[in-house]
Amino acid sequence: MPDLSPLCALGAATPRRVTHGALTLTETPECGLASLALRRDTPPPALDLPGPGRWQAADGLTLIWTGPGQWLVELPGAAETDVAATLVKKVPGASITEQTDGWVLIEIASSAGAAPIERFLERAANIDQARFGPGSATRSPIEHLGTYVLRRAEDRLGIWGMRSAAESLWHALDTIAGRLDSRG
């Protein structure tokens, strides 16, 4: 272990968490992230790869479709490890780039089912919720910031945003959740 102490994207030693009514927002620094792009003329890996607009969990990984032949791969709990090296073993011959520190993950959970999540999402992103059930993932701007939004479950979202703008993204999401709570 290096003798340096890391900071979370929101600038503190410990992740930030806030609850507004039924919604809880949690900064999640422990999730590792890597990009995976298949090279030309290499056989597809033995992974169940999701198609456009979808994410898929398999073999301890969560794969998020990001473009033709491209995925982001979540490695839960692996942020402190060399995620690219881990992934190379599973997908040899692919182009893999460590992305853990390029992004901030904010998990949003509802304690009252899908409704608060849907009300939150309709204020956060221009996403047709009729086509955004669990298993869906899409790239969407939120308050001018590029993000990936994952519908992890009826009552849970995961939002990946750029690390350097973590403070602005958190402010945007926190404000939306706070205002929904004030509306009752």
Place this chain on the structure above:
Amino acid sequence: MNRLSGGMIDRNQTIHFTFNGKRYQGHPGDTLASALLANGVQLVGRSFKYHRPRGIVAAGSEEPNALVTLREGARAEPNTRATMAELYDGLVARSQNHVGPLNFDLLAVNDLLSPFFAAGFYYKTFMWPRAFWEKLYEPAIRRAAGLGELSELPDPDAYDRGYLHADLLVIGAGPAGLAAALAAGRAGAKVILADEDFRLGGRLLAESDLLDGAPATEWIEAVKAELESLPNVRILTRTVIFGVYDHGIYGAVERVSDHLPTPGGAVRQTLWRIVAKRAVLAAGATERHIPFADNDRPGIMLAGAMRAYANRWATGPGTSAPVAIFTNNDDGHRTALDLMARGVPVAAVIDARRGVERQGDYRLLPEAEVVGTQGRLGLHSITVRTSRGSDTLQVGALGVAGGWNPNVHLASHHRGRPVWDERSLAFVPGQGGPGGLIPAGACGGKGSTAEALADGLRAATEALAELGLTAPALPLPQAEARQDNTAPIWHVPGKRRAWVDFQNDVTVKDIALAHKENMRPVEHLKRWTTLGMATDQGKTANVTALAVMAELTGKTIPQTGTTIFRPPYTGVSMGVLGGGDTGAHFRPRRLTPTHHWAKANGATFVEVGPWMRAQYFVRPGETHWRHSVDREVLAVRAGVGLCDVTTLGKVDVQGADATLFLDRLYANAMASLKVGMVRYGLMLREDGSAYDDGTCARLAEDHYVVTTTTANAGPVYRNMEFARQCLWPELDVQLISTTDAWAQIAVAGPKSRELLSRLVDGFDLSNEAFPFMACAPLTICGGLRARLFRISFSGELAYELAVPARYGHALMARLMEAGADLGATPYGTEALGVLRIEKGHAAGAELNGQTTGQMIGLGKMVSSKKDAIGNIMSRREGLAAEKRLLVGLQPVNATDTVVPGSHLFAQGAPRDLAHDQGWITSAAYSPHVGSSIGLAFLEDGANRMGEVIAAANPLQGSEVAVRVVPSHFVDPEGGRLRA
């Protein structure tokens, strides 16, 4: 309060409000307008130009007159329509546009001067002296003619935005809209029903007609209950659909808290972007008036509005005196009947048509016209001309019924042209409007309740069929099916002024003058007279104006022109359009990994695009930014400095063809770059101009990291993606940005190697093992994965050390701690700039899109042995013949300042464009040189070393004599960075 029977107000609760400081009472369900009328207030404002006393004209969003300033202090909102302001306890409203009290406006003198204030008056009158316009004329005119005033205080309220998706958007919740929403809701479509009112029902709320033999409210409540029970239907009241945009996107504003004293923790308004596959436009119709002499007095209203106030709000038109109706259609008679049924005395119905008959027990004056009115602050009497002569009627109010104009506005938003319907004497939506928008009901010319209900169902059925859904059988209630039989009587000719557009004080005479001045196309008419402008956008005026113009030209109305509309349908506040945040969070910002460290260590920050970068670090005793910057620069030159350079763009490039890809992208050769080495690279635009510079590090045979300037990190990545996907899709290349992933810190200065040696885990930093322009992965601080690049922007021995971003903060602290005895000093963007100017490195000021590789002294880098983006174009005559070259400048008098942006002239040459020899791109005080220095593009610069030229700054009237020197002020041989 003087209330009639019935109505949809909650008489169990009394709420208080003030108008111009006087206290009044109303009930929940009232608007400010209905409550004012119930309290006998007819005079509510002064007109725009002539300061004529004005009253409430309408009962909806078309109101042209009753504009008030609502609320106080920072929340004061001018130009609020009293007809749309829901009454709440404690509401405070003030009238507008008067000097002195409302009933004695000193600027009413304008009305006496009205012969001088005809349309076009300003254009012709205030022409000279020219200098008077800005200082005298314009302020005086703005004071005299205008609407409300802004508080000029920051808006204390919050606004937000949201996105909704629907199969069917139903715009308007009157009979057509409710029928459409119910049909679509039952069919299982995802429906949004929006209405600007706070109650569903639309015009049904204003009428006394029965549906299936029962009050209409029973049917409305039943439909509302069913719609609310359907999970696929969403009802948005207090929501105006203000515009139709491309691809079925509708703009909407929901007035979330405008009906409350303050929003509390909620937002005031929400801007909704609604994406709808289809939309039913059930926006209803707006009644028009009939201009006649002095038709603008308080108490003169639209007849349909008078009926609405009586039926829905249980109030007469603000007077206990009898009321008259002036009409050209049967609908005016309907108003008379409803008023009488509620106990309002009706003096007469004046019908301009021939051969009409009474429909009830009232005095009918057929073939008659109102030709004059009397009453200074409110209507006292009217003069009526009948076939038997003139008569004067003592009345306190007059309802005017001139027919109904369908609300075609949204159907016009994609330049859809309304078409003239001779049967209803109105414009109805035509072809060519927004795709997927289906008009229904009164806005489509189907104005009776029975027609509107059926047409709403028809429109929904059509929309559902297009969506592949089947409309259910929907039994519709029995409803009235009257036709108005409107006659084409558009105004009453006369010598006195007859208002067409109340809000802009435009009269029939003004239109005649426009005609006389040849402002005949309706577009010219509008701009010449200001007709149809401002908050009501001519909802009650436009068609009447067209009719008057048609009469003057001897053409038909459709021949004269059509009137179309642009968004927004009603006024939309800038606050809600801006949405989101103000202040610090107005736009997103990006923070470097060492931001918090820098903040704790005295940094002043500067915005660099979205980034916040440390500009310089102030130490105790430093009173001027130059003290800090000079110290930082000298520290780098003498010891070691640390600068967060994370903001430079980083792109990870992999793939079997990565080398070929980069060789085509960079103007210089990249194919020969060895693994473990870095090369400076220049990218050109397709036109051959210099675009961006940076480094390219080869980490493996098929793996590179490209860096870009901070400003171009996004554009270069985008261009690379374009090249990958579109220009050379056959290449096996994969790209991804890693800008944020790595915290990168420049460690620069003669002691940088010594400092780094204290952090690396057994890595050989010797010049032999890790020479200038080397790169390598390594570990530091006991196993942290890192990347080291031996590159220099300052001209000193320097490195850039990259670690996962989460460790940036700790790395900076560790470098400072480990380098304390070496004089380790953090430096910001100012010192970074001074260092690079001293070294003669080009940056954004030199790479401004108008310069070439040759100009910045890198012409030889543009390879002629290969093709790359821009290489061939850079050799075209216009660029190759460019003689301006990057040089250094030093002031002849060492205390003079070199000013960037100054233009260069040979000594003695005229200071004009013909003799301009270049310009200064960058300048700074160089503590190393001991004077101000600059970089400049100078004509034939290579051959002018030592020459003294003039740097002219005509904007500030200054000029400095400067000597031309090489652009490298520091270590021109480059020995330091290779040390």
